[in-house]
Amino acid sequence: MLHLKKNIHSLWLKFQYSQVFSYVSLLFLILPLLLFSSGNNSLMAHDEGLYATRARFMFDSGEWIHPWNSPHHKTPGIYWIIALFYKLFGVNELSVRLPSMILGTLSIFILYEIGKIILDRKIAWLAAAIFSVEFLWLQYCRLGTPDVSMVFLVLSGILLLLKAELYPKQYSKRYLTYNLLCFLSGICFGLGLLVRSFMIILPIIALIPFLISLQRQHSLLKNPYLYIGFIVGLIPTVIWLWLSYLHYGNGSIFQLLDFVFQVGSTERHGNGIIFYMWNVPAKSFPWFFFALFGLFLIIRRPQAKYKSILVGFPVILFIELSLISTRLSHYSLCLFPFIALLAAVGLDALTQVKIIKGYVSYSFGIIGILLLFAGIITLFIDDLEIHKYTTLIIVLGAGWLILPIVWIQRHRFDTHAFYQYWLAGWLIPVWFGLAVLGYIGAFNDYNPEFRKFIENETVAPIIQSSPISLVDVGGKTGVLINFYTKNIAARVNTLKEVSPNNYAWIEESKINEPINSHVPYRAIGTVKGYSLVQVIENP
DSSP states (O other): OHHHHHHHHHHHHHHHTSHHHHHHHHHHHHHHHHHHTOSSSOBOOHHHHHHHHHHHHHHHHOOOSOOSSSOOSSOSHHHHHHHHHHHHHOSSHHHHHHHHHHHHHHHHHHHHHHHHHHSOHHHHHHHHHHHHTOHHHHHHTTSOSSHHHHHHHHHHHHHHHHHHHHSOTTOTTHHHHHHHHHHHHHHHHHHHHHHHGGGGHHHHHHTHHHHHHHHHHHOGGGOHHHHHHHHHHHHHHHHHHHHHHHHHTTHHHHHHHHHHHHHHHOOOTTOOTTHHHHHHHHHTTTHHHHHHHHHHHHHHOTTOTTHIIIIIHHHHHHHHHHHSSOOOGGGGGGGHHHHHHHHHHHHHHHTTOHHHHHHHHHHHHHHHHHHHHHHHHHTTSOOHHHHTTHHHHHHHHHHHTHHHHHHHTGGGSOHHHHHHHHHHHHHHHHHHHHHHHHHTTTTTBSOHHHHHHHTSTTHHHHHHHSOEEEESOOHHHHHHHHHHOSSEEEEESSGGGSOTTOEEEEEGGGTTSHHHHTSOEEEEEEETTEEEEEEOOOO
């Protein structure tokens, strides 16, 4: 019986380290978080609404190359992807967000494969698990923007290069396989231009130390198939540019370059050169601080084979992002997979240092107690906005208590079990905290005021089924109106152009302008400076 138990335990350990277990356990981590916040009570963020509305304009018009009245400032890759999902699943929030959800999940598996190559299977799984619960990454996996798609392409290109590098020179089929992998990697980076415009240049530059390090063994930089693949990946962008040039002239190219110039020279929201020094740690807490420790360890290892990718890539990319004048949180998303890798290195190393484990466990236990007290105090504060986050504070506080409890009970576990429980003590609080954020709408309900308005029992039937004209609709609220108005009758300049008995969206301040003031109407409701009205016949 004892022998049977040992065999079962041995098989269970083997299964734990198997590929299937790794993939299944990562799915259990990421999918509930992605689906948990996918309820009906959701409304888009402004940037997401822009991409969704532009894709819908392509989809509705049937013109996927140049549907705009003037040259556009971004390449159309993300619009094409979202429009394709409109075709498959209809025009709704899920169609907008599904590409990011799918590619974000695949990116986690790709990071796991990268980690297996440059580190080991155990740390690779931990890195993928950390990546799946990084706040900013999870948030953008739930947004219909091009950022996650670019990270997917960058990680895919890196993985293909690493796979190519693994083939020994004496392997009989190496020449064909190696060149094919280089070719596919080049395609990934070439397609990045279609999806994310010139922003793909930043991670390509950050990869230069890695490419140089591979050059010594495999002559990678002299491999023509890498460049041929890159050119093939550029073909869709070149075709789009050529067709846009035929339609708009030189303006199609100038718009792209002008946008790059604005990004490189215009500071927004007062985000100075130190912006990422506090924003990245805040959006990846607590993993960023483990990543700093992991970075220190990798730098100190004299024989670290992939130091150029683990250290060179994130450091160079961080410098590039800081030097660009337009600094926004989502520009840093390409750093987050490498923060996860380095954090896994640092966290794994901490499990080997007994005294540090104890200090860290007790420190976060104290933080947990403070959070619990803070959560209890917020229950007595008469503020609904604060009450929204009470559950989050209490969940995090209770979660951080896992660490000191596991540490105090360490003598009850063997080394392997303690390692697993201690790491779980880091992941579980963050996982539940993110789940609570999804529940309260932090990942999906970005405009609750507008959502409540269009869900009103009077407004909802009109929005869903009646033809509605848009009278010079623009701005951030205009983006939402364009997307959530299911049946757009026409886009007009004045209320006079709307037929009697028909509905229209119009800016509240423009209703009484002389050009619109003589048109009789019935007000349905007003939200965020815009009115939904019904034009009536002159008595």
